[in-house]
Amino acid sequence: MKKFLKGATGKSFITYAMLIIAFTAVQITVSGGHASNMFQGLLVPFCVYSIAAASLNLTVGILGELSLGQAGFMCIGAYSSALFSVCTKETITSAWIRFPIAILIGGFFAALFGVLIGIPVLRLRGDYLAIVTLAFGEIIKNVFAALYVGYDSRGLHFSLTSQGDLGLEPDGKMLINGALGISGTPKDSTFIIGFIVLLITMIILYNFINSRTGRAVMCIRDNRIAAESIGLNITKYKLITFGLTAFLAGVAGALFSHNLSILQASKFDYNLSILILVFVVLGGIGNIRGSVIAAVVLTYLPEVLRSINNYRMLMYSVVLIVMMIFTSNDKIRGFFSASLMKLKGLIFKNKAVKEGE
Amino acid sequence: MALLEVKKLGISFGGLRAVDDFSMTIEKGQLYGLIGPNGAGKTTIFNLLTGVYKPTDGTIRLDGVNITGKSTIEINKAGIARTFQNIRLFSNLSVLDNVKAGLSNHYAYSTAxxxxxxPGYFKKEKAMNERAIELLKPFDLQDDAETLASNLPYGKQRKLEIARALATEPKLLLLDEPAAGMNPKETAGLMDTILTVRDEFGVTVLLIEHDMFLVSGICERLSVLNFGQLLCEGKTGDVLSDPEVIKAYLGE
Known part of the structure; x- marks a missing residue:
């Protein structure tokens, strides 16, 4: 048992168990009527940011490349999935069928863009990925903010200038209305679905890391030259990892867009990418579970602190600094892992003695 | 037929001729040594053989196949594996995972x-684990399988690098100064290991080494390199007593 919990599979099962316990606790609180409206409103964003942060950790922590475009991929996922749901709202009435398809569509388009960006950039060594993804995020945001799409009996119309430019017939319908975005997306994102998607994301991430591909990716991170010398195809593995990160970011975007009645591109700005990167760094680079915890804590905190509005950002920054010290300082980490070992020793003592016999 | 045939190999870095007109033939199963003073171009030849550098002249044939100018990955698949002068392990991975990374291409399954x-995952992973432990045994590393590679002592890190190279099932194994930084006792142990590896895994070994105790102890043939050119080639005993070689190493 002790050995199992120390191993890779054990670690992932601890995370799944933690998530399920947290989910059950939240469900009990909510159904008992003890949760505030604010808290209930945050449940889906918890899932969204957890998925976005955990998937970014795959690129930053496991692949070792910096990506600043997570918001851009979320944006693509959010728009493509919302567009699908708006169009099929009438034809597919069951949210349990429509929403999973929308999520997959969001993920697919985000992954498509991820791979397209990755093909030229991931061949290079150095910080090019950070530079390109930063630009990509901004471009995507601005393109969607200026995009007008509508349809009428003559078919689909696109414009990048104004609504009038579309020349819609009077009975035509606007799908994307420039900076006003997409409205009328069905509110399909519930905490239960969000949680299921989060759990699936974690399973995908852990299974990926503990597979042949994940091992190859970590080899490339640790030593590129040695990885080449044992015949690992660097570009291929980098592309797979980055594509998966983009896919999951798109999934997060889909969850995000189906939680809002109006989806606007301005939400997916540079600050969102940085925020998600902050979750990853504070949760521990390469630590998937940490990303989820950091995402939840740092999403909840600013909202809780709203009551002491004047000191809100002050408190937030103090928490950021404290978390940074705790997660990056070797001595403090050593102290905690030593105490944890002692604790584990106490719990598993009886069992270990029995096994020894 | 010879396993490795190098003909008139040469490379220039700008105006510097690092290796010039270098030829070498290694027979299957041989333990071959490449020696020479510092800066003679030994590691450059390794880098040429493994595709890190592309040669400006000459051809390299492995088992009859022309591998000149191919990429490192293709050359590894063709059957050349190497270790590095400055150890390059996957330091954040366990010892077992380092070897499993080497096995990666032979026990392939898709990302999905x-x-x-x-089911393929469990089958291949199980086979991979068993093979990895088998590969660790000759190096006496099987008990350290779960240790992080960076936490291994120096001598064991060198051995792990050899084990990882062997995992790719090479025909030719290149060892770049395997005994560097080892004490005489460790070197003696390493010599036994190299001989065992050659016999057990049926690989041909080409090694660069400065430690003459090791070179004279296990190498069957030697090539001596000086200023990027072949100084002399032949049986170990003859080469080491050659006055030209002694002059190159010790000066006049």
Whole structure:
């Protein structure tokens, strides 16, 4: 048992168990009527940011490349999935069928863009990925903010200038209305679905890391030259990892867009990418579970602190600094892992003695 | 037929002729040594053989196949594996995972199989684990399988690098100064290991080494390199007593 919990599979099962316990606790609180409206409103964003942060950790922590475009991929996922749901709202009435398809569509388009960006950039060594993804995020945001799409009996119309430019017939319908975005997306994102998607994301991430591909990716991170010398195809593995990160970011975007009645591109700005990167760094680079915890804590905190509005950002920054010290300082980490070992020793003592016999 | 045939190999870095007109033939199963003073171009030849550098002249043939100018990955698949002068392990991975990374191309399954844990995953991983432990045994590393590679003592890190190279099932194994930084006792142990590896895994070994105790102890043939050119080639005993070689090493 002790050995199992120390191993890779054990670690992932601890995370799944933690998530399920947290989910059950939240469900009990909510159904008992003890949760505030604010808290209930945050449940889906918890899932969204957890998925976005955990998937970014795959690129930053496991692949070792910096990506600043997570918001851009979320944006693509959010728009493509919302567009699908708006169009099929009438034809597919069951949210349990429509929403999973929308999520997959969001993920697919985000992954498509991820791979397209990755093909030229991931061949290079150095910080090019950070530079390109930063630009990509901004471009995507601005393109969607200026995009007008509508349809009428003559078919689909696109414009990048104004609504009038579309020349819609009077009975035509606007799908994307420039900076006003997409409205009328069905509110399909519930905490239960969000949680299921989060759990699936974690399973995908852990299974990926503990597979042949994940091992190859970590080899490339640790030593590129040695990885080449044992015949690992660097570009291929980098592309797979980055594509998966983009896919999951798109999934997060889909969850995000189906939680809002109006989806606007301005939400997916540079600050969102940085925020998600902050979750990853504070949760521990390469630590998937940490990303989820950091995402939840740092999403909840600013909202809780709203009551002491004047000191809100002050408190937030103090928490950021404290978390940074705790997660990056070797001595403090050593102290905690030593105490944890002692604790584990106490719990598993009886069992270990029995096994020894 | 010879396993490795190098003909008139040469490379220039700008105006510097690092290796010039270098030829070498290694027979299957041989233990071959490449020696020479510092800066003679030994590691450059390794880098040429493994595709890190592309030669400006000459051809390299492995088992009759022309591998000149191919990429490192293709050359590894063709059957050349190497270790490095400055150890290059995957330091954040366990000893077992380092070897399993080397096995990666021979026990391939798709990324989707890994993510969805299809039956192929369990089968291949199990086979990989067993093979990895088998590869660790000759190096006496099987008890350290779960240790992080960076936490291994120096001598064991060198051995792990050899084990990882062997995992790719090479025909030719290149060892770049395997005994560097080892004490005489460790070197003696390493010599036994190299001989065992050659016999047990049926690989041909080409090694660069400064430690003459090791070179004279296990190498069957030697090539001596000086200023990027072949100084002399032949049986170990003859080469080491050659006055030209002594002059190159010790000066006049």
């Amino acid at each position: 199989t890994g993510i969805f844990r299809l």
